Amino acid sequence: MMEVRDLACERGDVRLFSGLEFSLGEGGLLLVQGPNGSGKTSLLRLVAGLSRPAAGTVRWRGEEIAGLREAYARELLFVGHANAVKDEFSADENLAISLELCGRRATAAARAGALDRIGLATRASLPARYLSQGQKRRVALARLCLAADFPLWILDEPFAALDGGALATVVALVDAHLERGGAVILTSHQEVSIAARTRFSIALEG
Amino acid sequence: MLGGLQTIVARDLRLSMRRRGDVLNHLVFFVIVVTLFPLGVGAEPNLLRAMAPGIVWVAALLAAMLSLQRMFASDYADGSLEQMLISAHPLGVIVVGKFIAHWLVSGLPVTLLAPLVGVQFDLSQQALAVLTVSLLVGTPVLSLIGGVGAALTLGVRGGGVLLALLVLPLFVPVLIFGAGGVSEAQAGMSAAPHLSLLGAFLAMSCVVAPWATCAALRIAYD
Amino acid sequence: MATEGYRLDSETSGSWLLKLAAPQAFFPVAGRMIPWFAVLAVLFALPGLYLSFFVAPTDFQQGEAYRVIFLHVPAAWMSMFLYLVMAFWAALGLILNTRLSGMMASAVAPTGAMFTFLALWSGALWGKPTWGTWWVWDARLTSELILLFLYFGFIALTNAIDDPRRADRAGAVLAIVGVVNIPIIYFSVKWWNTLHQGASVSLTRAPSMATTMLVGMLLMSLAAWMYSIAVALWRVRSIILERERDAQWVRELRGVQ
Numbered sequence: 239m240m241e242v243r244d245l246a247c248e249r250g251d252v253r254l255f256s257g258l259e260f261s262l263g264e265g266g267l268l269l270v271q272g273p274n275g276s277g278k279t280s281l282l283r284l285v286a287g288l289s290r291p292a293a294g295t296v297r298w299r300g301e302e303i304a305g306l307r308e309a310y311a312r313e314l315l316f317v318g319h320a321n322a323v324k325d326e327f328s329a330d331e332n333l334a335i336s337l338e339l340c341g342r343r344a345t346a347a348a349r350a351g352a353l354d355r356i357g358l359a360t361r362a363s364l365p366a367r368y369l370s371q372g373q374k375r376r377v378a379l380a381r382l383c384l385a386a387d388f389p390l391w392i393l394d395e396p397f398a399a400l401d402g403g404a405l406a407t408v409v410a411l412v413d414a415h416l417e418r419g420g421a422v423i424l425t426s427h428q429e430v431s432i433a434a435r436t437r438f439s440i441a442l443e444g
Numbered sequence: 445m446l447g448g449l450q451t452i453v454a455r456d457l458r459l460s461m462r463r464r465g466d467v468l469n470h471l472v473f474f475v476i477v478v479t480l481f482p483l484g485v486g487a488e489p490n491l492l493r494a495m496a497p498g499i500v501w502v503a504a505l506l507a508a509m510l511s512l513q514r515m516f517a518s519d520y521a522d523g524s525l526e527q528m529l530i531s532a533h534p535l536g537v538i539v540v541g542k543f544i545a546h547w548l549v550s551g552l553p554v555t556l557l558a559p560l561v562g563v564q565f566d567l568s569q570q571a572l573a574v575l576t577v578s579l580l581v582g583t584p585v586l587s588l589i590g591g592v593g594a595a596l597t598l599g600v601r602g603g604g605v606l607l608a609l610l611v612l613p614l615f616v617p618v619l620i621f622g623a624g625g626v627s628e629a630q631a632g633m634s635a636a637p638h639l640s641l642l643g644a645f646l647a648m649s650c651v652v653a654p655w656a657t658c659a660a661l662r663i664a665y666d
Numbered sequence: 667m668a669t670e671g672y673r674l675d676s677e678t679s680g681s682w683l684l685k686l687a688a689p690q691a692f693f694p695v696a697g698r699m700i701p702w703f704a705v706l707a708v709l710f711a712l713p714g715l716y717l718s719f720f721v722a723p724t725d726f727q728q729g730e731a732y733r734v735i736f737l738h739v740p741a742a743w744m745s746m747f748l749y750l751v752m753a754f755w756a757a758l759g760l761i762l763n764t765r766l767s768g769m770m771a772s773a774v775a776p777t778g779a780m781f782t783f784l785a786l787w788s789g790a791l792w793g794k795p796t797w798g799t800w801w802v803w804d805a806r807l808t809s810e811l812i813l814l815f816l817y818f819g820f821i822a823l824t825n826a827i828d829d830p831r832r833a834d835r836a837g838a839v840l841a842i843v844g845v846v847n848i849p850i851i852y853f854s855v856k857w858w859n860t861l862h863q864g865a866s867v868s869l870t871r872a873p874s875m876a877t878t879m880l881v882g883m884l885l886m887s888l889a890a891w892m893y894s895i896a897v898a899l900w901r902v903r904s905i906i907l908e909r910e911r912d913a914q915w916v917r918e919l920r921g922v923q
Contacts, residue, residue, distance in 0.1 A: 250829055251912055286530055289666045312532040320523025326462040338451045341532030365462075592843055596836050600826045609822055610840060613815040614847050617854035624858060641857075645850060656843050659760075663835040 239263055239389065239421055240285070245294035247280045254280055255442055256293065264389075264419040267412075267432060271425070272442030278425040279319055279394055281442070285423065286316045286392050298390075312341055315388040317396060321378040325367035329358050329377045332366060336381055344384050352383035357404050372399050379404075382411045391415060393424040448533030452541030453548075459518075460549045466514060467549050474507035474554055478561050489566055496565035497575065497626035501619050504554050504579060508586040509608045511550040515542055515587075515594045516661070517603075529665055535658045543587050543653070551583025567630070574629035574639070578622040581642045585618050588646075588653035595660035617645050687764050689906045690915050696899040703899065707892035714885030721878050731795040736879075738788035740887040741781045742806065745813055746848075748778030748894060752820070753845040756838035766902075768834025769909065771841065772824055773902035777894050779817035785810045805859040809852050816844045830909050 239262060246256035254277030262268055270278045283289050285296050287303045287310060296303050303310045323332050333349050344352075353362045356376045358369075366374060379396060396408055412422055412432055460467050481499045482492055519525040528538050558579050562572045593611035597603050625638030686692050718736035752774040759767030789807045790800045801807070820837055827833035910916050 283665075288526065288529055308532055308534055311530045314530065316527070316530055318523055318526050320526060322523040322527045324459065324518075324522060324524060326459055331458075335451070335455055336527060339527055339531040339533070589843075592839070596823060596840055597826075600823075602822075602826050606822055606826055609815070610819040613812050613819065613851070614843065616812055617847070617850050620854040620858045641854075648846075648850070652843060652846055656839050659839050660836060663832055663839065666832065666835070 239299055241295075241297040241300075242285065243295050243297075245281075245284065245296065246292040247277055247284060248292040249277070249280060253292070258294070258440070260438070260440065262390075262421045262423065264421060265416050266421045267416055267437040268421075268423040269426065269430075269437070269439035270423065270442065271427075271439055276442035278442060281440075282316075282392050282394050282423065282425060283318075286314060287311070288316075313389045314392060315340065315381065315385045315390070316392045317378055317381070317394060319394045321374050323366050323369075323374045323377050326365060328363045328365055329353055329369070329373075329380070330362045332377050333380050336378075337384065340381075340388070342384070342387075348384055349380075352380045353377075355383050356380045356407055372401065372404075375399050376404055379408055382408065382415075386415070386418060386420075389420055391420060391422045391424075393422065395425055395427070397426050397428050397430060445534070445537050448531070448537040449541045449544075451533070452528075452538050453545045456542060456545030457548060460545070466511075467553075470507050470511045470550060471553050471557065473510055474503050474557065475561065477503040477506055478564070482564075492565045493567065493630065494627075496562065496567055497571075497623040497630070498619075499565070500558060500561055500575060500626075501578075501582075501623040504551075504558075504583065505586065505612065505615055505619060507554060508550060508583070508590055509604075509612070511546070512587075512590040512594045512607060512611070513604055515546050515591055516598055517594070520598050520664070525661070526665065529661065535661065536654050539591070539654050539657045539661070543584075543591050546591065547584050547587040551579070551587055555579040555583055567626075570632075571626050571629045574635045575626045577639060578625050578635075578642060581639060581646055582618045582622040585642075585646050585649045586615065588649040589614050592653050592656040592660060595657045595664065598661070598664045618642065621645065687766055689766050689769070689910055690913070692766055693903055693906050696903050700896050700899050703892045703896035707889050707896060710885050710889035710892060714882055714889050717878055717882035717885065721882070731792065734788045734792045736882055736886050738785055738792060739883050740890045741785040741788060742810060743887055744890045744894060745778055745782035745785050745810060747891075748774055748781060749813065749817070749841075749848065750845065752778055753838075753841040756834070756841040759834055760838040760842075765831070765834070765909075766906075768830075768838065769902050769905045770898065771834070771837060773898045773905055774894070775817060775821050775824075776901070777897050779814060779821065781890065781894075782810055782814040782817060786814065803859070805852075805856045808859070809855045812851055812855070813848070816848070820844070 241261050243259050244256075245258040247254045247258075258281070260268065270281055272278050280289070284291050285303075287296075287307075290304070298306060298310050298313070322336060324335075327335065330346075330349055330353060333352065334344070337344050337349075350359070350362065353359060356379060358373060358376055358380065361369060361373060366377060369377065375398075379400075382391070382396075385391065391412070393412075396412075397405055400408060409430060409432060412424070415422060416432070478499055481495065485491060485495065516525060519528065529535060531538060555576060558576050559572050562575050567575065590607075590611050593607045593614075596610065597607045600606060621638045621642040625635035625642070628638060629635045686695060714736070718733055752771045755767045755774065756771035758764065759771065786807065789802075789804075789810070793802050794800050820840055823840055824833040824837040827836055907916055907919075
């Protein structure tokens with residue numbers, strides 16, 4: 239589904255990596271690892287279409303993502319480093335808006351279910367400013383419960399700052415998505431055991 | 445496409461309602477600036493009446509400056525803007541939604557406040573009407589061109605002042621046509637040419653601003 | 667280190683123009699061109715100044731002071747022209763994604779601002795002896811003032827952004843928006859000036875032009891243009907050295923290993 243050829247990335251004047259290539263098919267998991275500053279987040283942003291590469295191409299279903307724009311965005315769920323959670327909105331409102339931005343709508347019941355699964359049932363209607371960092375991260379990840387119809391998930395450090403229960407939930411969600419034939423690209427400092435049809439990793443040097 | 449517009453406008457309006465303080469502050473600023481001028485130049489009625497169109501318009505420009513940062517800064521800081529850039533809705537639609545939401549909470553209230561403020565300067569009915577119409581047509585331009593500046597200065601140090609420096613020269617035609625029209629009305633002549641030129645400038649901004657803002661946002665994330 | 671200027675297919679390396687688009691290739695070429703343009707500038711300026719100050723007839727009403735128009739008008743023309751040049755290079759850099767184009771735009775901007783300032787200052791020098799005030803709100807002077815603000819905006823924005831690529835691209839968007847607005851601004855200021863009849867003096871209503879005067883102005887304009895090119899080339903070289911300072915060829919140039 240995704241093909242990356244000869245990808246190069248520059249931050250400022252530094253070339254972080256070049257000549258990167260991979261293919262990701264259905265049920266495939268790509269794990270990106272490397273020390274801080276090696277370009278993991280930059281790589282994810284490149285394949286998500288947030289920034290343009292210094293060289294190389296990223297193709298989705300055979301076409302370059304630069305040309306696809308919204309057609310690609312509809313099929314992509316991106317959870318970045320930042321939570322995209324507004325302090326003034328409750329967890330439920332934040333979840334609703336982030337889904338609407340992806341072109342999806344979910345019923346209140348479905349959203350409540352998602353927030354419950356991620357462990358925020360009691361905090362669903364509090365303004366997000368009263369949530370802890372870990373809880374805000376869980377709001378950002380709650381989308382995953384309702385994201386079955388996104389073929390590609392790109393997740394930046396989804397397991398960071400999560401406690402045992404939430405961690406297990408997110409791992410289970412990723413597992414289930416891969417089972418369904420979805421593809422996942424993620425970065426992680428931690429060792430995670432996720433079963434996948436095809437699993438490979440890229441290790442970036444600093 | 446309309447769905448995306450609705451989503452963004454509703455979202456931004458709801459955010460503004462929850463941050464009511466910000467919205468009211470800039471309106472109060474508008475009124476304070478207008479009041480400063482008579483204090484500065486003296487209360488001679490004829491002088492004030494002649495200066496009124498310019499004063500109200502300059503105050504509207506300065507108040508717009510204060511509120512423009514709000515358009516993208518918070519979303520940039522917490523990562524919401526990132527999500528908008530890879531949203532299923534076209535970025536152009538999202539940007540237009542932001543312009544509309546911004547105008548609804550800054551330009552429109554200023555326009556509605558203008559007749560009250562104009563009374564302080566003893567403007568005639570005719571002049572007040574033209575003042576209100578000129579603000580109605582001109583304040584969207586402030587949101588449009590100001591939005592370009594806000595997108596260009598995202599996360600740049602010296603943000604607010606730099607934004608003003610970039611955008612105030614570009615507002616000059618709005619100021620001239622807007623205030624000029626009111627002066628014409630005061631002199632008993634038709635303000636139609638000024639208002640139509642203002643309308644033309646608005647139309648042009650509607651074409652240029654969304655493109656430039658989308659380009660600037662993508663550049664900020666590249 | 668990356669020294670290519672183009673991301674287009676570099677296999678079609680036919681055109682020398684494409685090769686020149688790399689900062690490394692352009693650097694020595696620019697260096698060779700500077701003396702030529704400097705000489706041309708002097709060659710135009712000498713007869714221009716001679717015509718302006720010695721040959722052109724003394725104006726009946728304004729005396730000798732009017733001669734500053736030979737500085738004022740060319741400076742005003744250059745200030746406008748250089749903004750277009752700057753916007754052109756900036757837009758080119760945005761569309762073709764070349765680094766050198768953005769550097770050229772940044773190199774041109776300060777010279778453009780200088781000419782704008784010169785136009786304003788020479789306008790003041792003209793106004794004082796002629797009409798007794800240092801400043802008149804005439805359409806051209808006011809437009810020049812706004813143009814100065816637009817230059818300042820471009821320079822301030824490109825300076826405030828640390829990443830040179832982002833600075834160039836943001837500057838390009840600003841310059842393009844500026845270019846589209848400038849005719850509207852000029853028009854609106856002219857409109858404003860004719861409405862508020864306060865200013866009955868106008869620097870644009872210059873004394874009727876004798877041919878020698880026109881030739882003089884033309885020569886001064888050409889001199890200013892040659893000077894601008896020379897200075898822009900000189901400035902772009904230092905921008906190249908600054909931006910590419912980590913590149914091997916720059917290190918060798920500086921004798922640093």
